[in-house]
Amino acid sequence: MPRGHEVPENHPEAQVVTVPVERFVTLSSSQLPYLDAAGKMDLLVGLGGTEHISTMSARRLVAAGKIHEVGIFTNVRMEALLDLSPDIVMASASGSAYDPHPKLLEAGMPVVLTLAHIEKSPLGRCEWIKFLAMFIGTEEHAEALFEEIAGRYEALVRKTAGISHRPGVITGAPIQGKWDPRGSKYLPGLIRDAGGRPLWEPEGVSGYRKPMDIEAMYNLAMTADAWINTSTWENLEDAFAADPRFADVPAIQNRRLYNNNAKTNPWGGNDYWESGMLYPEQLLSDLIAILHPGLLPGHELIYYRRLEGETRP
Amino acid sequence: MIRPQIPDRAYSAPTPSFKGAVAMPPASGCVAGGWLWVLLIFLPLLLFMLDLMTGSVSIGPEQVLRILFGGEAERASWEKIILLFRLPKAITAVLAGAGLALSGLMMQTLFRNPLAGPSVLGINAGAGLGVALVVLSASSGGIGARFIAGLGLTGKAGMVVSAGLGAGLVLAAILSLARRVGNVMTLLIIGILCGFAVNAAVSVLIHFSVAERIQAYVSWTFGSFGSVTWDDLMLFAPIVVLGLLGCQLIRKPLNGLLLGEEYARSMGLRIRTLRIVVITLTALLSGTTTAFCGPVAFIGIAVPHLGRVLLNSSDHKRLLPATALLGGLTALAADLLAQLPGSDAVLPLNAVTALIGSPVIVWLILRKRNLQRTFGG
Numbered sequence: 001m002p003r004g005h006e007v008p009e010n011h012p013e014a015q016v017v018t019v020p021v022e023r024f025v026t027l028s029s030s031q032l033p034y035l036d037a038a039g040k041m042d043l044l045v046g047l048g049g050t051e052h053i054s055t056m057s058a059r060r061l062v063a064a065g066k067i068h069e070v071g072i073f074t075n076v077r078m079e080a081l082l083d084l085s086p087d088i089v090m091a092s093a094s095g096s097a098y099d100p101h102p103k104l105l106e107a108g109m110p111v112v113l114t115l116a117h118i119e120k121s122p123l124g125r126c127e128w129i130k131f132l133a134m135f136i137g138t139e140e141h142a143e144a145l146f147e148e149i150a151g152r153y154e155a156l157v158r159k160t161a162g163i164s165h166r167p168g169v170i171t172g173a174p175i176q177g178k179w180d181p182r183g184s185k186y187l188p189g190l191i192r193d194a195g196g197r198p199l200w201e202p203e204g205v206s207g208y209r210k211p212m213d214i215e216a217m218y219n220l221a222m223t224a225d226a227w228i229n230t231s232t233w234e235n236l237e238d239a240f241a242a243d244p245r246f247a248d249v250p251a252i253q254n255r256r257l258y259n260n261n262a263k264t265n266p267w268g269g270n271d272y273w274e275s276g277m278l279y280p281e282q283l284l285s286d287l288i289a290i291l292h293p294g295l296l297p298g299h300e301l302i303y304y305r306r307l308e309g310e311t312r313p
Numbered sequence: 314m315i316r317p318q319i320p321d322r323a324y325s326a327p328t329p330s331f332k333g334a335v336a337m338p339p340a341s342g343c344v345a346g347g348w349l350w351v352l353l354i355f356l357p358l359l360l361f362m363l364d365l366m367t368g369s370v371s372i373g374p375e376q377v378l379r380i381l382f383g384g385e386a387e388r389a390s391w392e393k394i395i396l397l398f399r400l401p402k403a404i405t406a407v408l409a410g411a412g413l414a415l416s417g418l419m420m421q422t423l424f425r426n427p428l429a430g431p432s433v434l435g436i437n438a439g440a441g442l443g444v445a446l447v448v449l450s451a452s453s454g455g456i457g458a459r460f461i462a463g464l465g466l467t468g469k470a471g472m473v474v475s476a477g478l479g480a481g482l483v484l485a486a487i488l489s490l491a492r493r494v495g496n497v498m499t500l501l502i503i504g505i506l507c508g509f510a511v512n513a514a515v516s517v518l519i520h521f522s523v524a525e526r527i528q529a530y531v532s533w534t535f536g537s538f539g540s541v542t543w544d545d546l547m548l549f550a551p552i553v554v555l556g557l558l559g560c561q562l563i564r565k566p567l568n569g570l571l572l573g574e575e576y577a578r579s580m581g582l583r584i585r586t587l588r589i590v591v592i593t594l595t596a597l598l599s600g601t602t603t604a605f606c607g608p609v610a611f612i613g614i615a616v617p618h619l620g621r622v623l624l625n626s627s628d629h630k631r632l633l634p635a636t637a638l639l640g641g642l643t644a645l646a647a648d649l650l651a652q653l654p655g656s657d658a659v660l661p662l663n664a665v666t667a668l669i670g671s672p673v674i675v676w677l678i679l680r681k682r683n684l685q686r687t688f689g690g
Binding site: 052075174175176177178180210211212213214215216218219222231232241242243244245248268269 | 368369370390393394397398399402469470471520523526528529532533535536537538539540541542544607652657658659660661
């Protein structure tokens with residue numbers, strides 16, 4: 001409800017949030033880049049996982065004691081949260097019994113859920129800024145920013161539309177004899193938009209979305225031109241340490257290994273998960289530069305970096 | 314420390330339990346026993362071959378055989394898949410299964426407790442803490458990660474070494490206690506509490522870690538035979554084989570333990586020395602397996618029961634080799650099922666061992682009442 005308006009009486013069960021809010025709390029750092037872009041960081045009073053965040057304006061406010069740590073996942077600090085008396089608490093839900101929002105609702109908190117993380121389209125994920133904007137009173141700004149981002153994104157997609165050679169891409173890392181390619185829901189879409197083929201999720205097939213046997217991964221890896229989002233690896237040595245048997249796959253032999261950790265901050269967090277989610281066109285330009293360097297000559301990778309090191313025979 | 318002067322009635326069987334087998338009609342026992350041993354040797358071999366022939370990548374049996382005998386396969390990648398992925402995995406399953414099963418058997422005998430398993434002494438929890446220190450603290454440059462990286466170990470090698478160190482440290486603590494504590498039940502309680510304390514430390518580390526790191530750790534706790542390479546096997550196989558052979562050397566003293574410690578002592582067994590040997594062998598077998606495969610559940614607790622029921626005996630002379638074979642068999646079966654034959658997905662190994670194995674064991678134990686004979690009560 002806009003501030004100053006009467007609350008309608010025909011929805012007695014409805015949760016009422018007076019907007020624009022003045023005291024904003026979010027359990028996830030993914031809201032930070034838009035708060036920053038909209039110049040509304042001063043509304044934020046509580047945040048989960050303050051230690052690892054990359055958005056500098058938020059870090060400064062945390063250091064100044066203006067933004068308080070409220071905990072994450074199963075470790076939400078209820079008392080600290082109640083003490084902040086927020087106008088809304090933004091949380092994401094996974095549907096599991098460990099979601100914090102039922103407890104927050106029980107405590108009478110005005111909880112708002114976001115499901116941006118299950119969006120399959122990279123632009124769709126970004127478009128959630130319009131939802132956020134409704135609460136902080138920046139709807140027009142969000143509309144305009146999204147149009148701008150979508151315009152840039154679609155211009156890039158047009159560059160790859162006519163490409164006939166579509167390189168195969170794999171993602172993730174083998175852990176303990178298994179491979180779980182189900183990282184981010186939007187990644188297959190992003191790879192297709194960049195003119196590549198996500199090998200673990202071929203067009204029209206959705207059955208691949210499950211943890212796979214390591215030999216299945218090896219089999220796919222043998223046909224992959226590039227290998228991206230490689231866990232916490234920093235160089236080729238890390239790849240060999242994880243599983244030396246992958247040393248002969250073409251992506252490693254041809255040094256086509258790229259990790260999305262170029263913007264890892266000194267506190268262990270990765271800006272890929274913050275500003276990267278607000279600007280999917282930058283992720284897309286990185287991927288196009290990786291898969292089709294000729295289309296974006298001179299592009300310097302932003303979120304990605306190539307893993308360096310000696311290959312093994 | 315209170316030292317009971319009379320045997321604890323609740324735990325000691327009034328009659329030597331392994332005589333139950335001797336009391337069976339010898340003829341039928343022999344014939345059934347003969348077939349049983351044939352099966353115990355033949356079935357693991359069969360499952361071993363099946364494990365090599367099935368997987369998420371479909372490779373025909375004749376191709377698999379050709380590759381195994383050094384021939385050329387239709388595709389070069391198939392050769393790699395069989396020789397670098399499936400073969401070490403199957404060998405690891407056999408060794409790990411046998412090692413865990415014997416660890417469990419020895420713990421059940423030492424503590425005369427049917428619920429004991431390789432993890433009761435907190436040694437596996439120690440391995441978990443070692444891995445957690447390295448995996449979870451890596452992002453924030455934690456002490457554990459820096460120490461292991463300082464040794465020049467990253468990735469899986471770092472995990473294996475840290476698990477071994479963690480298990481070794483807990484083992485050292487338990488051994489120093491075992492020499493001082495008179496009552497074996499006290500030792501059991503200390504071991505279990507030690508495990509809780511170590512796991513508490515792990516949850517604190519998880520609490521302060523970031524999502525990707527937590528996922529890597531959780532993935533380790535699911536257990537797997539598939540990450541062991543030939544280089545790993547060069548270390549893993551000799552240790553486990555030594556441990557398995559070591560167990561066979563103490564089969565008589567183990568039988569003595571079943572009669573109750575006082576009784577065993579009166580037979581001239583040096584209880585404390587034996588205790589230390591048993592604990593060291595268990596730590597060697599289960600600690601090494603945990604280091605390479607993660608904490609594989611169920612096999613250590615359940616397979617010894619399966620062995621007693623099938624042999625209808627608690628005599629370690631037969632039980633030790635049978636349990637080792639059954640352990641290998643169970644591990645191979647679990648690995649086969651975890652791959653979900655006919656699909657390219659994979660289940661967590663521990664889910665398979667527990668979900669499919671537990672009902673089987675419950676059924677077996679309810680049918681035969683061997684449990685009471687072995688553990689009294």
